[in-house]
Amino acid sequence: xxxxxxxxxxxxxxxxxxxxxxxxxxxxxxxxxxxxxxxxxxxxxxxxxxxxxxxxxxxxxxxxxxxxxxxxxxxxxxxxxxxxxxxxxxxxxxxxxxxxxxxxxxxxxxxxxxxxxxxxxxxxxxxxxxxxxxxxxxxxxxxxxxxxxxxxxxxxxxxxxxxxxxxxxxxxxxxxxxxxxxxxxxxxxxxxxxxxxxxxxxxxxxxxxxxxxxxxxxxxxxxxxxxxxxxxxxxxxxxxxxxxxxxxxxxxxxxxxxxxxxxxxxxxxxxxxxxxxxxxxxxxxxxxxxxxxxxxxxxxxxxxxxxxxxxxxxxxxxxxxxxxxxxxxxxxxxxxxxxxxxxxxxxxxxxxxxxxxxxxxxxxxxxxxxxxxxxxxxxxxxxxxxxxxxxxxxxxxxxxxxxxxxxxxxxxxxxxxxxxxxxxxxxxxxxxxxxxxxxxxxxxxxxxxxxxxxxxxxxxxxxxxxxxxxxxxxxxxxxxxxxxxxxxxxxxxxxxxx
Numbered sequence: 456x457x458x459x460x461x462x463x464x465x466x467x468x469x470x471x472x473x474x475x476x477x478x479x480x481x482x483x484x485x486x487x488x489x490x491x492x493x494x495x496x497x498x499x500x501x502x503x504x505x506x507x508x509x510x511x512x513x514x515x516x517x518x519x520x521x522x523x524x525x526x527x528x529x530x531x532x533x534x535x536x537x538x539x540x541x542x543x544x545x546x547x548x549x550x551x552x553x554x555x556x557x558x559x560x561x562x563x564x565x566x567x568x569x570x571x572x573x574x575x576x577x578x579x580x581x582x583x584x585x586x587x588x589x590x591x592x593x594x595x596x597x598x599x600x601x602x603x604x605x606x607x608x609x610x611x612x613x614x615x616x617x618x619x620x621x622x623x624x625x626x627x628x629x630x631x632x633x634x635x636x637x638x639x640x641x642x643x644x645x646x647x648x649x650x651x652x653x654x655x656x657x658x659x660x661x662x663x664x665x666x667x668x669x670x671x672x673x674x675x676x677x678x679x680x681x682x683x684x685x686x687x688x689x690x691x692x693x694x695x696x697x698x699x700x701x702x703x704x705x706x707x708x709x710x711x712x713x714x715x716x717x718x719x720x721x722x723x724x725x726x727x728x729x730x731x732x733x734x735x736x737x738x739x740x741x742x743x744x745x746x747x748x749x750x751x752x753x754x755x756x757x758x759x760x761x762x763x764x765x766x767x768x769x770x771x772x773x774x775x776x777x778x779x780x781x782x783x784x785x786x787x788x789x790x791x792x793x794x795x796x797x798x799x800x801x802x803x804x805x806x807x808x809x810x811x812x813x814x815x816x817x818x819x820x821x822x823x824x825x826x827x828x829x830x831x832x833x834x835x836x837x838x839x840x841x842x843x844x845x846x847x848x849x850x851x852x853x854x855x856x857x858x859x860x861x862x863x864x865x866x867x868x869x870x871x872x873x874x875x876x877x878x879x880x881x882x883x884x885x886x887x888x889x890x891x892x893x894x895x896x897x898x899x900x901x902x903x904x905x906x907x908x909x910x911x912x913x914x915x916x917x918x919x920x921x922x923x924x925x926x927x928x929x930x931x932x933x934x935x936x937x938x939x940x941x942x943x944x945x946x947x948x949x950x951x952x953x
Contacts, residue, residue, distance in 0.1 A: 481595045481596065481599060481637045481638075481639040481640070482639075485596070485599065485639055486878070487552075487553055487556050487599065487600050487603045487878075522564075522565050525561075525562035525563075525564075525565075525568070526562070526565065526567055526568055526571070528558060528562055529558045529559070529562045529563055529568055529571060530571060532551075532554050532555050532558040533555070533558070533571070533572075533575050533578060533579065535551060535554075535555075536551060536552075536555050536578060536579060536582045537578050537581075537582060538551070539551055539552070539582040539585060539586065540581070540582060540585045545592075545593070545594050545597060548586065548593070548597055549594065549596055549597045549600060552583075552586070552597060552600035552601055552604060553600055555579070555582075555604055556600060556603055556604050556607060557879070557880075559572070559579075559604065559607045559608060559611055559880075560607050560877045560878060560879065560880030560884070561879055561880035561883060562880075563611050564880075564883045564884060564886075564887040564888065565887065568611075569611055569612075569613070569888075572608065572611040572612060573612060576608060576612060576619060577622075579604065579608055580605065580608070580619070580622055580623060582601075583601035583602075583604050583605050583623075584601075584623070584626045586598060586600075586601040587601050587602065587626050587627070587630060587644070588626055588629075590633070590635070590636065595636070595637040595639065595640050598630070598636070598637070598640045598643075599637070599639055599640050599643050602627070602630070602640065602643035602644045602646070602647045603643055603647070603876075605623050605627070605647040605651070606643070606646055606647040606650045606651075606876050607876055607877060607880075609647075609650050609651040609654045609655045610650070610654055610873065610876065610877065610884065610888065610890065610891070611888075612654070612655055613654065613655070613888075613889070613890040614654060614655060614657070614890055614893070615655070615657055616655035616656075617655065617656055617657055617658060619651060619655050620651045620652060620655055620656045620658075620661065623647065623648070623651060624648065627644045627645075627647055627648045628648070630644035631644050631645050631648070631668070631672075632678075634678060634679050634680075634681040638684040638686055638687050639686070641687055642686060642687055642690040645668075645669075645672075645687075645690055645691060645694055646690060646693075646694060646872075646876070648665060648694075649665055649669075649694035649697055649698055650697075650872070650876060652665055652698065653697055653698060653701060653869070653872075654890060654894075659702075662698055662701060662702065663702075665694070665698055666695060666698050666699070666702075666721065668691075669691040669692070669694050669695040669698070670691075670695065670724060670727070672687065672688060672691035673688050673691050673692055673695070673724075673727055673731070674727055684750070685750040685751055685753070685754045686750045686753065686754075688731070688754055689750065689753040689754040689756075689757045690757075692728075692731070692754070692757035692758055692760070692761050693757045693760070693872065695724075695761060696757070696760050696761050696764050696868050697868060697869060697872050699721065699761070699764045699765075699768075700764065700865045700866075700868060700869055702721075704768040704769070704771045704772050705720075705772060706720065706721060707720070707721040707722065707764070707765055707768045708720070708721075708722050708765050708766075708768035708769035708772060708793075709722065709772060710722065710798060710799065710800075721765070722765060722769075722800060724761065724765070725762070725765065725800055725803045725804065725807065726803065728758045728759075728761055728762050728807065729803060729806060729807050729810070731754055731755065731757075731758035732755055732758050732759065732762075732807065732810045732811065732814070733810065734751065734754065734755070749826070752822065752826060752830060755814065755830075756830070756833055756834075759811050759814070759833075759834060759837045760837070760864075760868065762804075762807055762811070762837070762841070763837050763840050763841065763864050764864055764865070764868065766804070766840060766841055767840070767846075767863065767864050767865060769793045769794075769795065770793055770844060771793065772793035804841075807841075808838070808841040808842060811834055811837050811838050811841060812834075812838045812842070814830065814834045815831055815834035815835045815837070815838045816831065817830065817831070840864070846862050846863060846864070847861075847862070847863075847864060847867055848860065848861070848862050849861045849867050849870070851870075851882075851885065853882065853886060853902060857901060857902050859885075859895060859897055859902075861895070866895060869894060869895075870895070873885075873891065873894075885902075886899075886902045887899070887902075
């Protein structure tokens, strides 16, 4: 009889209580939208096939009709989520959680939807915590989905909701510290805690305690006799970078820190980040498996991202408030910005910069060509920031003529974090959510008015469909560029014939 696949096996681990439980292994690429279809429940009163197809029918219906349908669906799904505590089948609980995640991320984008979540978030939280706290009877896929729901709920609630942070903090902290849980579940719990503090929290001491927690995860190679998985350490660094964008620059990059709740400057993390970048071993385990190259590459990438955050904060120490609000060219920044010269960390930052530069041109047969190309591209941006103080630039284009341009790592890192959190609902939330408008300092009315919401059905087909003139022109340009690239690649063959 052939053996089952490795990702489908079960490994016996010890939970917090000391009892042996079977822990399903979740792959590192597991997402809340993976594997199961959502049309297998016939006992629920909702028409799931029509529900899942509503996202593809938005171009065919008026905006008011579509938004009202989405609001009605969101209300029904939230009411159904209360049945999770009484449901005995794991597959049905997981299905309800996935539907709730999709409703919150993609269908909660109007003021009435945010008010509905604000009035019923206790029902959502109680259902999710019920799944998270019952480790013995809930599958890791259910726990992962519940943590992702808590993460996206914080974005729907918005700022100044410290009660929500206190409500979920205790249970999620237990999951983060539980070595018997799946690594993906622990990562999702840590992300949910930090996302809630980033969006909803206003307590500065709570943010500092989360930064201490992330640093402890990264520094300790072993915890309670178990090796800390590389993917969990990488997630801790990602959360550390997110929270690092919310505290003053002197708290994260100055030699001495006088910030409230901060006992020492976070610049001491440079030594830990240097060790993560120099890490070459694959001996760490992840739920009984060896650490693969993808997890190690992700750890290095997030470590370099934290270095860039510290460096950008260090540069801003030489600028006053008026200069920070205005764009300065390279020459002006060079004579106004902070520097590492003469500090105790000059030697460390030089070694880290050299290591990141080496990774930007690394050529190894141990990783695939695609992964190698991605690594070089990412580390080239980090090296440009560290060597030449060249700030990145990223533009988010919406349907229509509106766009958002970000030119700082302090903005791009939260953007990537929220993009991972919202998945398919990222664009609609960024366009309609007032909390995200405040985070990225954009005008929400401009985005919503120029997004094509006021176009007729015929105009949407002419300007937004795949057969529009703009789409055809983009296809012709792509074919021409591909042809020119191939001709240049094979030019030496024709040159020898001539």
